[in-house]
Amino acid sequence: MRMSENFDKSSRNEAGKSKSSDSEQGLEDAVEGSDDALQKKVKSGSPSTQRPHSSPPRFVTVEELLETMKGVTNMALAHEIVVNGDFQIKPVELPEDSLEKRVKDIVHKAFWDCLSVQLNEEPPTYDHAITLVGKIKETLLSFLLPGHTRLRNQITEVLDLDLIKQEAENGALDISKLAEFITGMMGTLCAPARDEEVKKLKDIKEIVPLFRAIFSVLDLMKLDMANFAVSSIRPHLMQQSVDYERMKFQEFLEKQPNSLDFVTQWLEEAADDLMNQKYKNCLPAGEGAAGSGDAPRTNPMAVQNYAYLKLLKWDHLRRPFPETVLMDQSRFQELQLQLEHLTTLGAVLLVTFSMAGPGISSQASFAEKLKTIVKILLTDMHLPSFHLKDALTTIGEKVCLEVSSCLSLCGFTPFTPDKETALKGQIQAVASPDDPIRRIMDSRILTFLETYLASGHQKPLPTVPGGLGPVQRELEEVAVKFVRLVNYNKMVFSPYYDAILRKILVRP
Numbered sequence: 001m002r003m004s005e006n007f008d009k010s011s012r013n014e015a016g017k018s019k020s021s022d023s024e025q026g027l028e029d030a031v032e033g034s035d036d037a038l039q040k041k042v043k044s045g046s047p048s049t050q051r052p053h054s055s056p057p058r059f060v061t062v063e064e065l066l067e068t069m070k071g072v073t074n075m076a077l078a079h080e081i082v083v084n085g086d087f088q089i090k091p092v093e094l095p096e097d098s099l100e101k102r103v104k105d106i107v108h109k110a111f112w113d114c115l116s117v118q119l120n121e122e123p124p125t126y127d128h129a130i131t132l133v134g135k136i137k138e139t140l141l142s143f144l145l146p147g148h149t150r151l152r153n154q155i156t157e158v159l160d161l162d163l164i165k166q167e168a169e170n171g172a173l174d175i176s177k178l179a180e181f182i183t184g185m186m187g188t189l190c191a192p193a194r195d196e197e198v199k200k201l202k203d204i205k206e207i208v209p210l211f212r213a214i215f216s217v218l219d220l221m222k223l224d225m226a227n228f229a230v231s232s233i234r235p236h237l238m239q240q241s242v243d244y245e246r247m248k249f250q251e252f253l254e255k256q257p258n259s260l261d262f263v264t265q266w267l268e269e270a271a272d273d274l275m276n277q278k279y280k281n282c283l284p285a286g287e288g289a290a291g292s293g294d295a296p297r298t299n300p301m302a303v304q305n306y307a308y309l310k311l312l313k314w315d316h317l318r319r320p321f322p323e324t325v326l327m328d329q330s331r332f333q334e335l336q337l338q339l340e341h342l343t344t345l346g347a348v349l350l351v352t353f354s355m356a357g358p359g360i361s362s363q364a365s366f367a368e369k370l371k372t373i374v375k376i377l378l379t380d381m382h383l384p385s386f387h388l389k390d391a392l393t394t395i396g397e398k399v400c401l402e403v404s405s406c407l408s409l410c411g412f413t414p415f416t417p418d419k420e421t422a423l424k425g426q427i428q429a430v431a432s433p434d435d436p437i438r439r440i441m442d443s444r445i446l447t448f449l450e451t452y453l454a455s456g457h458q459k460p461l462p463t464v465p466g467g468l469g470p471v472q473r474e475l476e477e478v479a480v481k482f483v484r485l486v487n488y489n490k491m492v493f494s495p496y497y498d499a500i501l502r503k504i505l506v507r508p
Helices: 009-030 032-043 062-083 099-119 127-142 149-158 161-169 175-189 192-201 207-255 261-275 300-313 323-356 364-377 388-410 417-429 436-454 469-504
Strands: none
Touching: 062 207, 062 323, 062 469, 099 127, 099 207, 127 149, 127 161, 127 175, 127 207, 149 175, 175 192, 175 207, 192 207, 207 469, 261 300, 261 323, 261 469, 300 323, 300 436, 300 469, 323 364, 323 388, 323 417, 323 436, 323 469, 364 388, 364 469, 388 417, 436 469
């Protein structure tokens, strides 16, 4: 039975431990881009990262700076693994026109050409081939766990390099038989997702192309093992990452004492909004929300919740992002884009179903079809080249055609030209941020997120407000990501938030 289907809990832990050193560099490479961005934001003088002059800068040595950056790198790595449930190490793909790619291709071609020349000599020379078999042997053994004694003995016995060299010197080496054993062992050790790649190896009859393909599949298997190690350590890392991130942030704060200026400003604005009752226009009265009395409006948890909701409306180009959530800025940006997309989609569907009547909206298959059409036409909504007004004009035409067809098939009274014109006009009006329907959708989406956040991430999810039914599934998916992200950041940085809010909320 394949190894990947028989990992028990202890085996998984052993795999995580044995592969931790191999995968550590891959993990750091995977988050290098986000860490570089973080460091650039700390160092750059752009408007989004300049600190207010409330505290004079403190000069630090190069050694302190390097040590700080190392801590930020490690913190970013741990944070990425814990927060991103889909985190995986990806293969490095060099750009086609890059110097690195050309050099790599030239070196690889020279190596494989040399192997081909050796094997075509009379008699064949196997120096390169034996070297490759040795590397393959090391790789196959690295996939094994301590308990896989039988497989280890098989690999060691068949891929005995001393014996293979003797056979080559005596003209008795069957390289095809070795390749057959290697592909068979790869089929035993690979993850189910690699079955097809391993199967294709058996169809390659020429030795050089076969060895090239073997190394290509082995590289994929290495990635599979590294990602398995990541998934194995994630539960253990989760238990320690909160304290670890808080400790690293504290070290950074000690070297940069004004590193909570933007956080303070962010929480102050949230508290002011609540106390000025600006919040109650978009969120319902209730526990932890505005409109339920003075105490809830000045409750530290309510302030934090509202502060995180504000991040979903953040002007990332003009406003500095709070320091504590800087590593998650891209995630909040992505959530913001998804919610803007959902707001537009929901508004279009709401005006359509309202005008078409309950007979149409009750047709589940048609409602899903219409939603899919509108989603596709809004796919590129956040690209610079996208023009929402033009897209909504196209959507209006398509929606009217689909609705008319459905009305006809269901035996309902068809749309009059005036009604079609009115529907197209209402859909086009969604392009304006001040459109009443769009504002209603935006308000109800925030209501749902606030309610879910205040519920403490309990199941089941809160009831979706009226009008959001057609986009309920998508909204709940976004809500789960948002609340998970917020709750994790709260656990890490709550001591800092509490200290700041104690000062803010006692002001006259």
